Amino acid sequence: MSDRQKGVIGALKMYWPKASVRFCARHIYANFSTKYSGQKMRKLFWKASKTGDKYEFKKSLQDIGSIHPQAMAYLAAIEPCHWSRHAFDNSIKCDHVTNNMTEAFNNMLKDFRARTYLGLMEYIRRMVMSRFQLRKEECSKWGNGIPPTVNKKIKENSVECRILRTLHSGQGKYEMLGMNRAYTANLNDKTCECGQMQVSGVPCCHALAGIRHHFGVNGSQCTLEEYIDPALSNAAYLRTYDCMIRPIPDLCVWGDHVGAPIQPPPLKRKPGRPKLLRKRESTEKPKAARSGSVVCGKCRLPGHNSRTCKAEGSSVETKKTSKKNPVVTEDESAASSSKSSKKRQRLQ
Structure with a gap:
């Protein structure tokens, strides 16, 4: 399963000429939708990709051609054996039309992608080693029934x-x-x-x-x-999952390298801050933003904050000022003065 990145198709033809190659339908649609968009066009594309019937595939392409003839020519230029189920190799017994499993594996690497090559490979080895053993233990519990x-x-x-x-x-x-x-x-x-x-x-x-x-x-x-x-x-x-990936001792106990040292390629930094997240396609949903409305701390009204509040008086300010400078009535002041005078007389 390939996403048709630069050099991938040529490398597959060179090193694995007899391999059954599939193209990710999601990446094909991402390029397709930049020229031929629309909800109806999207449904017809995925219907053509996921159908296992040759008649339904041709009918979907004809419906696409009735909307936009050039869109049909665009898809017809891609061999159906790469992106439509009806033309897949039936001996493989896999109906996936996207590379979601590869993307999920790539997502598991997380921050380890920024480490050195050796550190990244060690993380992948340990992750696959433990996952193989977990899968093997789960499969042994299934018995002879259906998975x-x-x-x-x-x-x-x-x-x-x-x-x-x-x-x-x-x-x-x-x-x-x-x-x-x-x-x-x-x-x-x-x-x-x-x-x-x-x-x-x-x-x-x-x-x-x-x-x-x-x-x-x-x-x-x-x-x-x-x-x-x-x-x-x-x-x-x-x-x-019968095979076993054996554990390897730590890097500090490895033997010295024999031969010329392997040097990393020259680093050429690009201008700007390095990007860690992948570029999202135009058809993908954006990352969910923080939900909820902003509430002002002064007037307690939604839609703005305390800095941009235009209200003259606010309940919060009166509460704060009441604690710092409390309002005292005449009766309260007279009572407090009498109490203080009695305390002075006792002390004398």
């Missing part, structure tokens, strides 16, 4: 399959009639016309409707495991 993430997807798809009308034609082949169109599914081949089952490896809503018809609504999870790709099983998850 929680896969089970969650199945529950979401099972809600949608309730409105489908199932027609069985024999040999594991079904036709599902929905609200807008019909889809065909083959349970023996684990394929569906919508394409979601082939890409993700998890039965889609149409396949689940056929499975329910074949095994009954109260079918056990052992029945569903037959239609889930082996790459998404508990055993596959355990094999993923």
